[in-house]
Amino acid sequence: MQHIFGRFSQISIAAALLASSAGLHAQNFPITAGQKATASQVAQTGVPLSDLAPNAPDEYTVKRGDTLWAISGMFLKTPWRWPELWGMNLDDIRNPHRIYPGQQLYLDKSGGRATLRARRPGDGDGQPGTVRVSPRTRYESLADAAIPTLSPQAIEPFLSEALIVDEAVFLTAPRIVAAQEGRVLLSRGDRAYARGLYSSKDTGKPLSTAKGEPLDYRVFRNATPLKDPTTGEILGYEAQFLGKAELVRGESTASVKGKDGKFVNEVIPATIDILVAKEEMRVGDRLVPEPPRELLSYVPRAPQLPIEGQIVSIYGSAVRYASGNQVVVINRGIRDGLERGHVMAILRSGERITDRTDSARTVIKLPNERNGLLIVFRTFEKLSYALVLEVSEGVKVGDRFENPN
Structure with a gap:
């Protein structure tokens, strides 16, 4: 064969x-x-x-x-x-x-x-065999x-929660404006009110339940700028995932008679129900439409073209060094040719030392050494999420990566 x-x-x-x-x-x-x-x-x-x-x-x-x-x-x-x-x-x-x-x-x-x-x-001949099973109520499809x-537990939260957006998108995203009974914090099962359009100057659009408009939203807070470690360019904003909400009623206006007898338009915000709450929400938190489900294929492979860059952040910012099975953000994305499944080699920067064997005391830089591997599993325009697969020493912000072969 x-x-x-x-x-x-x-x-x-x-x-x-x-x-x-x-x-x-x-x-x-x-x-x-x-x-x-x-x-x-x-x-x-x-x-x-x-x-x-x-x-x-x-x-x-x-x-x-x-x-x-x-x-x-x-x-x-x-x-x-x-x-x-x-x-x-x-x-x-x-x-x-x-x-x-x-x-x-x-x-x-x-x-x-x-x-x-x-x-x-x-x-024994290599052809798919016949699997015989006895009748039963519960079954699993092959x-x-x-x-x-990859281990689903390692990356699932970053597929369903993590979000990188540009500043304009985040600033014009709908906001939670009020809660029932004057509540300050919102959790699962609570009802709240939100607006997508604030004034004629805003570029946002009103929340609507019309056919074709999104009804499911993710709730975010604190869009943190992600900067290139070398150039300082802001490559995007990473938003903090709080939970999920469902749009129950769209926002609207009603014509009411004021004290002076004149009719004015009264703003009526949209109604949302909190379905999932990873953290408590509050007025000012932003709503982003739930993205469509994607069929994601991860084929471990090296990029065909040379790609190199740096680690921008360690997801969560709770630790200084990342180890195996931790997620990092890197400063390369779709515009640079990076794709899901691309494997990159992590480099440890060589130290700068004084050559004491040289009477001139020349400052030299030791070569960069491979420190591990990472695999890209989610890409954005200028940034990507990657999982650290293996590492010799802790990975930190600023560490470089390049093609593995």
């Missing part, structure tokens, strides 16, 4: 993640004609045996709780080159986006090159059981 591999291709082999308030669920991505063509072109490639991890197993059975990244590190010295090892065997692997618990991975080292293939348990690329 022919093994088909895509060296430096972008063949999607990762289980996909669907961000939602209920969690992340694997999705069934189609195999495109371009992916098939690339796979066919490099059918005999594989990877050099020298690229395998020292203790790479000859076979491995995928377990529940595994992640694609962990399995990649088990087989390869450079886990982001997983597509090169896995590839896409059009006969053996019906859909390379799917890796399931119980699936067996077989490492083939023949011919001085390494290839990997998968077979379902209970079938479509929901494919392993994710």
Whole structure:
């Protein structure tokens, strides 16, 4: 059987993640004609045996709780080159986006090159086997059981909560203007009132329940500027997530008769109900429409073009140094060619020291050294969120990153 591999291709082999308030669920991505063509072109490639991890197993059975990244590190010295090892065997692997618990991975080292293939348990010829089950009331679909690329618990909050906006968007976002019974703080189950349009000079728009208008909103506070560590440019604003609200009634105006007998327009704010409260809310907090659910595919890979930059902040700002499985903001985004799944090498800046062996006491800078790896999982125009996958020493604001290979 022919093994088909895509060296430096972008063949999607990762289980996909669907961000939602209920969690992340694997999705069934189609195999495109371009992916098939690339796979066919490099059918005999594989990877050099020298690229395998020292203790790479000859076979491995995928377990529940595994992640694609962990399995990649088990087989390869450079886990982001997983597509090169896995590839896409059009006969053996019906859909390379799917890796399931119980699936067996077989490492083939023949011919001085390494290839990997998968077979379902209970079938010796590589074709998908038949799984026999007894009748039962509760069941799970295999479509929901494919392993994710990364640990869902590590990034789920940042898919459903974190928000980077530009200043203009945040300043014109609808605001909470009042609460029932003069309450100061709002929590789950409370009713409040909000406005999107303040005056003819504002560029905001009134909150409306008309068809096609958003009804679900996220509530934010304190848009913190994120600056480039080197240039000082404000690249965006990170808003503090407080919870979620539902629009019950849109804002409107009513014509009322004043004391002087003249009719004036009276502003009636929109009505919202607080559905989720991570923190208590108050008057002045902003509303941003709930974004549409996205089908997110994370394929660990190095960027095709050189990209380098710096870490802007550590999410939450509660610690000075980030360690493994912590989220950082980096100063590169969509405009720079950064994509979800791009793996970058974290660098530790070399110290500047005085060369005491030189009579002139010359100041020298030691080379930058690799300190770990991060993977980009959410991109904005000028900034991105990334998960620190592995690190030797703590990562701090200002540390640099570059292509891993």
